[in-house]
Amino acid sequence: MRHRLAVILPTFLAIYVACYYTAFLLRCDFTIPPVVMEWFWATLPVIVGIKFLVCVLTGEWRRTFRYAALPDMQWVVIGAVISAAVVYLANLTILPAFLYPIPRSVIVIDCVFSITLSGSLRMCCRAYTESLRPLFIRQTKKNPTLIYGTGPEGIGILRAVQAGGTGFQVVGLVGNGPIKERAMIAGVRVFSKRMGWKKLAQKTGAKKILIPGSASGKDIRDATSHCAELGLKVHVIPAVNEIIDGRYKLAVRDVEIADLL
Template sequence: MPLRLPSRPVLYRRTLIFLVHVALIPLAYLTAFGLRFDFRIPPVEFAHFQTTVWWLLGIRLVVFQAFGLHRGYWKHVGLRDLLDLGLAVTLSSALFAVALPALGLFRGMPRSVFLLDWIVMIFFSGGIRFAARALRESQLARARLDDGRRTFIIGAGEAGEQLLRQALHDPRAGMNVVGFIDDKPETHGRTLHGVPVLGHTGKLKELVHKHDVELLVIAIRGATGAQTRRIVERCRETSVEFKIIPSIDDLLNTRRCSAARAATSTRCSTASWG
């Protein structure tokens, strides 16, 4: 089987991430020395930095590679990525602290530098990742304002929040979500990812006209049939296009029915051929 090489954009991204790490690791280490000595590093301590930084760079790059930190998409960085980063920095710091005495380079080194380097490296590495994500989301926000249809999500619960996140991260959704509508009074005035809960469905027609809404999406997990029919009727009163996001239960029931029909069809076919 032929070896499959990464595509050019993937290689470019990985190389760029690797070079960023190569720059950040010495910078964080130097910043740790600076913090320890109020940014007036004595010559003898700067000599310690120059002697040991190459060992830290090598150890940390290898550990980062083992944790897959040279790969990945910073524009989609999340909590799991931050945990992996914290573990990688912690492990590399521990290995570095063990390696220096073995190499005879620990004598005279201020121990607080190790802790400061650990903190600064997590801050720098995590910060640049979330900065990349924030930049990406701001670009998507501008694209949504230009191209997306002004949308209300009806339901400020889990299903509505998931739909909003999809709309925020995927420009193909074509939605510029300008507000939530929810019948629970305790949600009114709150925000989800910066999008406000504007009111209840009784004021839907008024709010649609006020905010020039072009699309309504019903995303209420666990709604009863009566609740759904009432909300649908309110949507029809606005004369605006509306859609209903199926619940997980509906999807599972649909799959069960499809599987049952397929099994029945198979049994019937077998019987007829027998």
């Protein structure tokens, strides 16, 4: 955590200073008078201190950046709004007595820019982890794979595979729901089940099929029978609740030396 903070703290400091300065620039039509710059420098420590305190209280720096998701973005918005509210209250009570009051437009603009830049930082970290970083890492050959289903279970499998380390490369989603053919989900094309498994395999070059455990027995039997004729291997991926209920068992192996390193 200390090593993370050594990077996170300077990064967020730069973001907050840039947001606050940009807010003053916009407020003054890109020409900040010297007296207003005095306001900026005098109130900057207060703004940064409030935002850092809110980050600590909301756990902003404890949430991982590599796997940023919608809940993380929601907390970014919540933290920025809380910070703006605290600054506004301080502006009404404490700041006029000791420092310069902050224009309300600056508080609003700063809040918007804080949300934008903090959220963009998380999204950029995730984009680097999932899209850019694999380009610079030597990877073993992965099996081209189709995922059956475009519902929550199928999308969950897709996300797990895209997170890396599975040995699968998703080349398409086989739609069996309301999502239209040729749609794109997380950069992966959706194909219609009506195309047939043979045409799907020829078009995508798939070697394996991943099917959610929640799929009906008829769908699993249909996929298994057709794919067996084509030499495609079918894997059924159980949902978490199915593992907990005991429908599927997790394999257990002895501890290896590599596990201890």
